[in-house]
Amino acid sequence: MPGNSLQDAVAAALNSSDQTDVIAGIKGAVISEIERLDPGVGITDTEYFNHSYAPDLVLTWPGTKQEREVYLRYNLRSARAARDVDLLGGSAPVFFSLDSRHDDAAVADDLEDDLEAESDTLVTNAPAIDGFTSRPATADISSVSDPLLSLFRRNVVRGGRGLLISGTAQRLQDTPGADDFEGDIAYLDTFEVTVGQMFRPDAATRLRRATDIVRAARTGNTALFDQDSDPDERPRAIGGKLELDELRILLPYLLERANALDSTAFWRYVGGMISLKQLEQLAETIDLPDLNRLVVANLREWRAARAIVSFSPEALEQERPDPSWTVAAKMLAATAGVWRVHFTADKRKGGSRDDSTLARWEDVWPNVSTATLSSVDMQGMTRRVRVSAEDGSNVFADVDTISSTIEDDFRVRSLTLRPTDEVSSDLEVDFKTMTVEARNAVLGDLASAAFDVLGWRYPLSTSERSQILGIPITPRQVVDQPDNSRERSISPPERLQLEGADTSDGDDED
Template identity: 30%
Template sequence: MTFTSALRTAMDTTDGIAYIDRVKAVVRSQLQELDSTAKIEDTLYYNHSAIPDFVLSWPGERGKRRVYLRDSYSSILAGDDTSYLKKLEPVLLALDSADGAQEVEQINLRTSPGASARTLVTDVDAVEVIAGGESPASSSPLNSLVRANFVRGGRGYVDHDRAERLVEGPETMSPDRLDDIAGLISENFVEDAAARITRTAQLIEFALRGRPNDVESWSVVGGRLSLAEIRHLLPWLLAQPEAAENGAFWRYVGSLMTFDELEQIRESIADIDVSPLIRANSDVWEANWAYLGASRAVDHNDVDPRDARWSFDSGRLGVDLGMQRIIIAKNGRLIRARENLSAASWDELRVALSRYQLASISLRGIRRSIVVDAVESTDVRQDVEDISNSVEDRYYVSGTTVRVPSRTAEDGYTDLVVDFGGSVVHAQGGATIQDLTEIALLVLNYRSTIPSGDLGRVIGSSSHDT
C-alpha cells in the first residue's frame, strides 16, 4: 500500500481520536522508512499551531527536526507557518496536495533560497516519490541518499514534480545536466547534505561516462564518504561495467574512504567482486592481518591471476590464487591462526626473505635456539648468516619480523610478524594490503611462490595513474 492510499484509509473514520491516531501512525511509519536511523518521538499533539507532531533526532547528534502535519498548503499559508516557525527550521507536511496554483506559488516564494535557512515544505505525494517504490530510480544510490537525507537535511519547497527531479535515475542524465542536478540539490538540501548527494551524483556520472586520468581536473566535491554513503553507493558503482577498468576512478573512490570502513560494510557487499577497488588501492589502504589457507576453487590448475576475484563472500576479504587463498583483515577477530607448531628451515627461507629487511628472527636448532633482534641496525640478516655459517647446526624458523617501508609510520617503516605455524602475518601498526599479500604469498608460501607478474595482477601495480 502506498503512502497516499494508506493515509486515505486512515482518514476514513468519523471518530476524531481514531482519526488522529491512525494518521499519525501512517506518517510515523513513512518517516521511519525514509530514515531508519532516526529516533522518532510522538509529541501526542496533532495539527497544533506551535507544538510539532513529531520530533526526530539521531544517535550521537545534537540536532533535531520538528515535523508539523497540516491539512493542506492553504492551512500552512493561513497560519503563516513558514514565518512563525522559521527559527525552528521545521518540516511542514501537507496531507492534501490538491491546492490551487496561487497557494502553491505563495509557498514557493516563501521557501525560496534566502527566505528560510532550513524550513522544508512538502506534501504526501512528494514524500511518496522520495520514498521510492518499484521505479528504476528507487534502486539508484542517488535516490537512496536523497531519501536518507530528506527529513534530516531537506529545505525549501518540494512538490511531486520537484521530488521526481531529485530522484531521477542517473542513467537518464547527460553530462551537461550534472550542473542542473547539483543546483537543484543545493536549493533543496542544507550544505552538508547537499555536498554528500552532489558528490554521489558526480561519482555516478564519472562511473558511467568516464573521466581523464588526471583526477585533479575532475569537478568533484571533496570530503570523505560516510559509512551510509559507502553502503548505498559502492555496490552500485562496482556493478557498472563502464567503470570496471578505470583504475584512476577507483583510486579516487579509495581516497574518499579507508579499508577499515569497507570492512565495516562487508555484509552489504558480500557477493560483489571488489577487485577493481582493492587493486587500485592496495598500496595505500592499510590492514593488520593476512592469513594463508587452502583455496576454495574447484580446479586449482585453471585459476588465472587475471581472473582472481577479491570479495567478502566469506565475511572477510579474500582471493583465491592457485591452491592458496589469501585473507586480509583490519579486525583481528576475523582471523583465526592455525594451531600448528611447524617451522621453516632457514636454508629454504633465504630466497623468500631476500627482498626484505629482517627486524627479528627466532632460530631453533638441534643444539640451541637463538632469537636475533635488531637493536642498533635495521636488518639482522647478516647476523643470521654469521650464526648459521659459524655453528654446525640446522636452524628452523618458527617466526620472523620483516620490515617494509611505510608512508604513514613516523620512522618510515613498519614491522610485520610472520608466524609460520599459525600461517598468519600481523602488522600491529598497520601495513598496506599489497605488503601483507606479498609477504603471505612469498614468505608464508615459500615452498611454491608465484611469479611476480602474477602477483601484480592479483594486487595491482605499486604505481597507479592518478
C-alpha cells in the same frame, strides 16, 4: 498500512470516528513513509499532534548530532494561515501536508515567497513523498539515475529545503533510457541543478559529490579528481568520507562499471572515502564481487592490522582460480594461487591455527633477501636462537651466517619485517599460526608478507601476483627459487643479539 500510498493511509486514518485512532493512524503512516525514504533515520514520537509550536516527530541520524523536527499539518493552506514558516522556520523544520486536495498553486506560490527568507525549512506533501517511495526498485544498477535518485530519497527529510511538491519528484524520475549517453549527461546536469536548489549546504555537498563520482564513472573522464584542476572552473572533486548508506547505494553501481573504469586515479579517489570496516559491514547486506580494481588501487592507502593465511589443497589438483579481492567471512579477502588471505583492521577478528609446518631458513631467505629484517626467531634440533636489532639495522646477514655456520637444522618460527612507510609498526610474520600482524600497517605490506613470505611453498605466478598485488607493490619482489645446494660467501656478522640461546641437546618445542 491500508492502501498503497501515504495518501491512502492518511485518508483511511481520517475516516475513523475515534480521534486517538486518527492520530495513531496518521503518525504511523508518516513514520513508515519516512523510514522507507531513509532506513537509517531514528524517529521519536513527541506525543503531540498538529500542535502550534511543538513538533510531532523528531528525526536523528546515527553518528551525528543532527536533529530535525517534523510538524504535521492537514494541508499547506493551514500552514500558510498559521504563519508556521515565519514563526518556526529558524530551527530548519519539516512541514508535512497530509491532505493535498487544497494544496493549490496559489498557496504554493505564497509559501515559496516565505521560504526565501527561511532557506533551511522544508515544506512537502504526501504526493511528493509518494512520488519517491512508490518508484519500483530496478535491477538495472547501470543507470545513472538509480543511485542518484536513491540518494536523493534518503536525503529529502534530512537535508531538503524549500518547497518539495509532486512536480519535482516527477522531473527527477523522468530517467533516460538504456545506453543513452546524451540522456544520462542531461540527467546528471538536471540532478545537480535540482540538488543546489532543494538541499541545505551539507546535504547538497554530499549529493554533488555523488554526482561527480557517477559522472566520472559514466564518462570515464577522471580529470576532476586530479589535483591540478582548471582554475576557471568550479572545483568538482570533493573529499571526505562516504557514509555507509551512501556506499551501499553507490558501490554496486561503480563495481558494475569496473571493467570500463581502468583508472587508478578514480579508484584511489573512491577508496580514499572508504574504510575496511565499512567494507566488512557492507558485505553483510549486499554482494561485493570483483573488488580487484578498487583494492589494488588502494593497497598503499588502506591500512589493516592482521592477515590470516589459509591453504586450498584443491587448487593443486584443479585449475587455479583467477586472482580476486572480495569480502568473505565478514573480512576483506584475497584469493590467488593456492592461498586465501583474510585482512582485518581488528586483531581480534579471524581465527588462526597453531600447528603449521615451520620453514627452513634456506626456503625463506630468497623472499626476504631484499627486505629489512629487524628480528628472526629460529628453532633448531638442539638450539633456539633469536636474532634482533634495536637500532634499525638489518639482521639478514647475521641470520644467514648463523644458519650456515652452526650445525643444526634451523626452522623459522617467526620473523619481523620493517614496514615500507614511516607510520606502521613492524610486521610480525608467524609461521606457526600463518598470520601477519602489525599496527596500522599498509595493506600492501601485509599482503606481500602473506603471499611472498608465508606462502613461500607455493609462490604466485607473475600474472597472479600482478593481478592481486599490482606492479609494483612493495620493494620486496618474489625471485626465482634458488638451488638450495648453492655455496654462499659469508662474512663475519657485524652484530649479533642472541636472546635465550639454548645449547642443550634437545628442545621440547617442535
